[in-house]
Amino acid sequence: MTADPEVRLRADARRNRDQIVAAAKAMFLEKGLDVPMEEIARRAGVGVGTLYRRFPDRDALIRAVAQDNFAQMLAEAEAAAAEEPTAWDALVRLLSGSRPLRLSMHLALLSQQAWTVVRDDPETQRYRDAILEILENLVGEAQREGVMRADVGAGDVAVLVSLLLKRLPAPPDEELQVHDRVLALMLDALRARPGAPLPGRPVTGDDLRRR
Amino acid sequence: MTADPEVRLRADARRNRDQIVAAAKAMFLEKGLDVPMEEIARRAGVGVGTLYRRFPDRDALIRAVAQDNFAQMLAEAEAAAAEEPTAWDALVRLLSGSRPLRLSMHLALLSQQAWTVVRDDPETQRYRDAILEILENLVGEAQREGVMRADVGAGDVAVLVSLLLKRLPAPPDEELQVHDRVLALMLDALRARPGAPLPGRPVTGDDLRRR
Amino acid sequence: MTADPEVRLRADARRNRDQIVAAAKAMFLEKGLDVPMEEIARRAGVGVGTLYRRFPDRDALIRAVAQDNFAQMLAEAEAAAAEEPTAWDALVRLLSGSRPLRLSMHLALLSQQAWTVVRDDPETQRYRDAILEILENLVGEAQREGVMRADVGAGDVAVLVSLLLKRLPAPPDEELQVHDRVLALMLDALRARPGAPLPGRPVTGDDLRRR
Amino acid sequence: MTADPEVRLRADARRNRDQIVAAAKAMFLEKGLDVPMEEIARRAGVGVGTLYRRFPDRDALIRAVAQDNFAQMLAEAEAAAAEEPTAWDALVRLLSGSRPLRLSMHLALLSQQAWTVVRDDPETQRYRDAILEILENLVGEAQREGVMRADVGAGDVAVLVSLLLKRLPAPPDEELQVHDRVLALMLDALRARPGAPLPGRPVTGDDLRRR
DNA sequence: AATGAATGAGGGTTCATTCAT
DNA sequence: GATGAATGAACCCTCATTCAT
Missing domain, CATH: 1.10.10.60 (Homeodomain-like)
Known part of the structure; x- marks a missing residue:
């Protein structure tokens, strides 16, 4: 792990x-x-x-922690893909993110400092790529099932995930369910439904891998 | 300013x-x-x-910078409310956020450190409250106009804004229009349309003021 | 100074x-x-x-001390050249070296570490060159006067000086006059007298400058 | 060894x-x-x-290395005394010192630190004494043969040797034969010839042993 | 008032030495 | 005996903050 x-x-x-x-x-x-x-x-x-x-040095430690986090995230993604009945359900589960998972990923994503340290680490990249691959499969499948809008790619979803992971819940959040509400809004946005077409083209996993 | x-x-x-x-x-x-x-x-x-x-000390400087940023944000909100033809348009403009504005707000929102310093600053709070007030008016009006879903509050919108502000655009972002796509997804989510009802109750401006 | x-x-x-x-x-x-x-x-x-x-950093400090030492050495060389009646006397005085001067130069010459730090310092090089120039004049003059053997150069003398400077006098030295005896031996060696010719060619000041 | x-x-x-x-x-x-x-x-x-x-501890290691060096020096002295045709030749050979020998002795002589560690080591002292004894014999014999000036003692020669050993040859030294020239000068100085008498009295081996 | 010199606490890092495996 | 992991004291250096000029 x-x-x-x-x-x-x-x-x-x-x-x-x-x-x-x-x-x-x-x-x-x-x-x-x-x-x-x-x-x-x-x-x-x-x-x-x-x-x-x-x-x-400190950076080596940061990398180690990030690897650990990404490994956990990958495990979660694999579990979601394997255990959920539909691709859409798996995506929902991934976007939700368990609280401990969110806490730990928060670290790797916040602060430019951490990110520049982690960005070029091959180990972390491998994890990220594996996660993106799962995401690509899920997105493709959900779109084929007709439940997800067709003009988004795995990259778009990844960006949303990373945005959500950045929200470190504050105390009153809990009762207000802020996180769940934002998540619900985003899921609503991802659903297949007539809506305004998105600008540009779908952002794919490869788009992010190339960063 | x-x-x-x-x-x-x-x-x-x-x-x-x-x-x-x-x-x-x-x-x-x-x-x-x-x-x-x-x-x-x-x-x-x-x-x-x-x-x-x-x-x-350093914190005083951080506070001064944050105040400057919030003042800019408030000015932008006032301008949007005054100049845009509809409340919805004003909201779109606010959520979009000019690149310089996003950059400067980024600072105040990222890093728990900055936030704890800024959180208790009355001056900053005044700005935040003024911004929330404008947001409340816009949200209310947009909902009355029927273009915005009724189960969100100004607080929900503020959370979305702050999430978007946290994204510091990376180089390839520009051509991929990542920011615009996320924004479009969020606007889609906020539009009045049959969709899954959100959990909990609308988060109001006061909910955030109380933090 | x-x-x-x-x-x-x-x-x-x-x-x-x-x-x-x-x-x-x-x-x-x-x-x-x-x-x-x-x-x-x-x-x-x-x-x-x-x-x-x-x-x-430490090296900067070492350089500063070395500069100070070399400056002192240069002053002493200038004084010797100006005050002594003959070039030979001036050389004797220089080779003798006052005890404080020897102590301070010791530092710059001992330990490869100090030397590599000092070697490339332009300031120190300038001092060294000026000292060598004086030495060249004295050696040339002493040779023209016929009191110094003709097959040595200022470089050879400089090497002898540096050797002598490396001797940090130990307690019993004082009464044994060890330093003075070695000095006398060296001066004897430098005197114009029939003797075995030296190997190689005279080492000039430039030979050392080139190092 | x-x-x-x-x-x-x-x-x-x-x-x-x-x-x-x-x-x-x-x-x-x-x-x-x-x-x-x-x-x-x-x-x-x-x-x-x-x-x-x-x-x-480190000092024990330094002592061991010094002992090794001194043992090598002693062996060299014994070989010189045994193999060279005259005492003078043996002294010349000793003062010359093979490059490896010079390199290794350099360590023990340079740096006050090493010296204070080595000075009180009985083992090293024994080697030093044995070397001095050989030196005394050689000096006495050379003087009796009339090739070495009478006003120097084994101690004086030892001091010259140690001075020469302190010179760590630098690259351009090789071609300039700096070491050989200094050595030749010193040998010239030691030769029996009319010259200025040295100050003080001959420094004997015992003078150095007493340090 | 402005300046930049001085201070020293604090955090980073190394490495001699000890000790469990 | 040999190994290399663990420890922590000691040193390096930076920078927030104070204060003399």
Whole structure:
């Protein structure tokens, strides 16, 4: 589920590594990408040195966390595609995004800083591509089923997903169901129905892969 | 256009202040909220001392930039309401957002850090409230005109606006018209048409004011 | 006497700068080139920040100290040339080197590390060239006077000087006059007298400049 | 060739030890005395743990390398005394010093740091004493033969040797024969010939032993 | 008032040394 | 015994902020 580390690590080293990534994920979310490395190490229950042995600098750690997040997202996409009765249902489930998933993806998408670090990471790219591939299949199928408008592509949907993932729910959100309402609006927008044609041409997965 | 400072400043002091805010706005966007104060000062053509005389700390500067942005947004909203033939047109114009406006608002909305600093600033709140008021009028009118679905409130629209503002366009975006396509989808979603009813109740401007 | 700093510094800044260089010179000698920057700063009576403002990194500080040393050496060479009755006397005085001068030059010559840092510094090169020029004149004159062997060049003498400067006198040296004896041996070697011819050709100042 | 370790080591342990000393000698020369222990271990093809088992800390390693160097120097001195036809020839050979020998001794002599570590090491002292003894014999014999000036002692010669060893030849040195020229000058100075008497009294081997 | 020098706390990173496997 | 993982002290350096000029 996590990025395959170069070499097979000793059992305890492996455990440390995972704890560090988990700690970093949590701290990045709580306090931003610039939490002191030492706090991350403390939370992971290791010394700074250990952290640095595994991740030579902050960017390496950010990449590791992003990989972990994308891996989770991919797993979720695969599960949705496999378990939901229709392509449309799978898309709905993906767009909804479980709260923990949204929280973790939030990190990878927010802040230009994180993004530029993650953008060129081949490992992350592989995950992204796999996710886009699933998305392409689902979109194509939903359109063939006639439930999704024909003038959108997997890229358009991905952009919507990423927009939704950027919304970090604020306290009163919960009762107001803000997230669910925005999601419903977007789903409404994606449904096959007479409406204003979209400008330009469908944005495909490849359009995004090329970035 | 800018927040009215307590006292009327001497012309040159005034000029200094504006240059600092402009420099900060630009640098925040280019390099993030944590650019060295000294770089901002240099870009503004003043010494750090002068910067600190005007803004006691970084947060004060962030607030000033946010106020400037919100003031611009308010002006745009007022212009849209006054100049567009229908409420719907005004809403479309607001949601579109000029590129410079989007860029500048981006700052205030992204990053939890900026937001917590700005959230409790009364000046910024006043701007936000004024903008919400205009939005409420426009939404109400558009619904009365029958072009906008009845189960959304000004708050829902504001959330959509803020989502759109969070998208910082990437290079290939331009030709793909990604932003325009997302916008068109959202407008489609807001149009009065038979569709799935939204969960919960309309989110009003007050809901957001209460945050 | 000290390297001309780029800009005219405020009086107190100037004083700080000089104190830093003096402190660094002393500490480098006492504890080696890798004394903590903080100790240097403390000894100079300033904060680390001040040190770093003036010298962006350790190498810059090493260069500054070397420049100071070379400047002192040049002054001594000029004085010797001007004050001594004959060229030979001036050379003797130069080769002798006052104890403080030897101590300070020691730094610039010892350790490959210091040398590679200093080697490419234009300021230091200028000093070195000026010193070599004086040496060339003295050597030429002493040879014309017939007191110095004809098969050596200023470069050979410079090498001998640098060798002697490398001898950091140890405690019992003083009474044993070790330094003076070695110096006397070398002077003996340089005297015009029938002896074995040297291998190769005279090493000139230019030979060393080319390094 | 190397200092006899307390216990006879097993063959492979022995090999490890030698590899470590060789690696340290090379790295010290290349990168200075403060190369990371881990790099030395890697170069020696062992883990850090193994290195530390053999040498409790860096100083112990420095001492081991110095011992190795001095042992080599002693062997060279013995060979010179035994193989050269006259004492003078043997002294010339010793002062010349093969390039590898000079390189390796360089380490022990340069940097006050290394010297203070090595100075008090009994093993190294034994080597030094043995070398001085040979030197004393050679000097005495050369003086009795009438080819060496009478007012120098083995200590004076040792000082000259150490000075020469401090010169780490730079690239253009080779063709300029700088080293050979300095050596020739020094030999000239040591030759029995009418010349200025040296200050003080001859520096003996004991004078240096007492340091 | 403006300037930019000085301060020093704080975070990044390295590496000697120890110790579990 | 050998290995290499873990630790944390120590040093480097930056920059927010203060203050003398």
